[in-house]
Amino acid sequence: MGEWSHKDDRKGLESYPVNSEYDIVRARQTARELSKQFGMGIVDQTRLTTAVSELCRNMYEFAGGGEIIFETGDLDGREALMVSFVDEGPGISDLQLVMQDGYTSGKGMGFGLPGAKRLVDDFLLESEPGKGTIVQIAKWV
């Protein structure tokens, strides 16, 4: 796990609630635009956009929605785009289990967390059962 700049040292870019499938489309469009704007190559743009799409859908499917926050900050001293997914859903009781490849929630859909993690440079997962979940991803620009 890398060294992330403190929340106060990050610059907010965009944030909005994710409450519908259209918001998932909007979130990946924002991810694409920002990663392009910050000079990422086409493959990294696609990686970040896909990770955002996966994590947004997770939040929508399992927590009924939440908020997405796009920021820029430092990861190990290098500028990175950071995206946070904050929900007040049921939370995750076994964090290790959901990070296993091939784990599914029983709806026949994978949580997609390990897949999304592979697409970015750093990944933080915090959750409290009954309170909610925060997933943060960062990708160097």
Add this chain to the structure above:
Amino acid sequence: MTEFQTEKRIPIIKMRDYLIVSIQVDMHDRLALELQAQILEEISKTGAKGVLIDISVLEMVDSFIGRMLSGMASMAAIMDAAVVIVGMQPAVAITLVELGLEMPGVETALSMEKGIEMLEMRVAGNRIEPLKRKPQGW
């Protein structure tokens, strides 16, 4: 009313034995599922033997769209039609592999032309050809 409610369906074009679909928009989940149902209906209505899906302008394929595509390939196979995905961007292919998404049953081709060739070979292979000459010993 949101702007999305007035959106159009993705057109499905029939050419000879095949259906041709070009996905030109960033699909939300329900639109992807609608497209899946629409294509299966069209196979049933027209008896098409193959479906070409052009995704060359799709900038991203996530696990939902990937599952929709492989689900459609299995359903089409049951209806005796093959599905070929055409024109995947290199960045999309890299990301799909890293994501760990497998798309069983989905055949791919680099171009529309190659895709049609694949379907033509398949249709020709399924037809019982009359023997051009009798085997030796007849």
